[in-house]
Amino acid sequence: MKKIMVFVLSLIVTISLVGPVQSSAKVVDKNKNKISDSWEKKYKLTGKNLAKKDPDRDGLSNLVEYRLKLNPKKKDTNNNKVPDGREDTDRDGISNLAEIDLGLNPAKAYSKKKNVKDGNLKDVSGVAWSKKVKELDISIESGRKELDVEYEIIKGKEKILIEQTGYNLTKKQVRTLVTQLQNDITNKTSKTKILNKIKNQFNLSGYYEIDIELEYMNGREIEISQEIENPNDDDD
Template identity: 40%
Template sequence: MKRMVTGCLAVALLVSSGWATAEAKGKPSSKPKWADKNKDGIPDNWELKYKLGLGKNVANQDKDRDGLTNRVEYSLRLNPTKADTDKDKVLDGDEDTDRDGLTNSAEIALGTKPKDADSDNDRIKDGAEKQGKTKLSNVIQKLELQIKTAANRTMKIDYHWSERHSHLHIKDRTGHVTADDVQALITSLQAAPTLSNDEIIVKIQTLFSLDTPFRLELEWKYGNGRARKLSVKQSDKGNNTGQPSDDEDDDDQDDGD
């Protein structure tokens, strides 16, 4: 009898030990359960679903040209092959997913999180945070300026934010444009987003030493998604022709046509 009890006890311990081992093996690991052959942090089945391939640089590509990489599109649950996933006539990069006053593409450029309205958890929304003395919502994400002078000399300026850094390219045949001048213009537009078109024209004339006549084309976009355009042809008499505009008064401009 004792031998039988002892044998049963040994079997019970062996079985319980086996179950404990099985349970330990069955515990979830910290590693992702999905396959990621190219080790880019995106599941292979998601990349294959949208026919992105499994190349080494897939995560950093922007196939639909909406301003967001595939990695960001995956994180935000967007379609990486559609520039406007929800078909609301706003590019995915220009959407404000977390409603913090910054577009998705601006958040990536400025180093904040497009899924978190308060990236640094300081109880201040990212759009209201300041870079220097400027709210991030007023930071210029992109600016393009082209000027043609009376002597048919041109200047082209291309400025944009990318991965927390500003990038500036100047092509100047007038000899009057410096990086400091461009930065001064950008600083003014950021500090006072409501500057009138006339005030902006005067500022550009002063900074770049422009004599009349000249032709000017300016486009710029803020971190909050607001875009403005300015197209001016100024004569010797100081008269402006053209249609300065921004997104907020496009309707008024159409009514005047």
């Protein structure tokens, strides 16, 4: 009798040990927002439409952060100074935010074609998306001349804005510059080289101030500023 009791007891212990393991393997999603309840609880996410919200303001919704196994309350989950949006979590050559903008899946390297990695998919002109410039902002002040250029690819389409005084820049020239920055810049190209390329394009010499922000589809971001002050200028 005692032996049976011990057996029964050990059976109960075994069941209760196995029980929780089995149930946690199943994803419980009571509010049916495609995010597991345990993940919501872990990051203290509550309220309506929580899947769409972006509490850490890194551009990625909570649902995307869940799918990419990132922290929805931290802009830079792995502390490498690259924000979650510019990380390339599935390592297909395109950053998370760029993938979302292009309608690709940032959690899957082959999300559109079985045999072509997302980064190797080509745009209408035959350039692989991973090599493309996503955004280029240039602002120049040189004496009385001023220039502001904003180039961006949104949902796969180019958007170019030019504001200028004393310059005659065309959209075509902006496209040419972007193409150069796509073809001639590698991960090893120095900031000085990039700056010189852009300075040549605008015949920049003498006294000036230039600010450049360049971001590639792969998430690489380059910021360059240079100011050559005129010693005769009296700002006071």
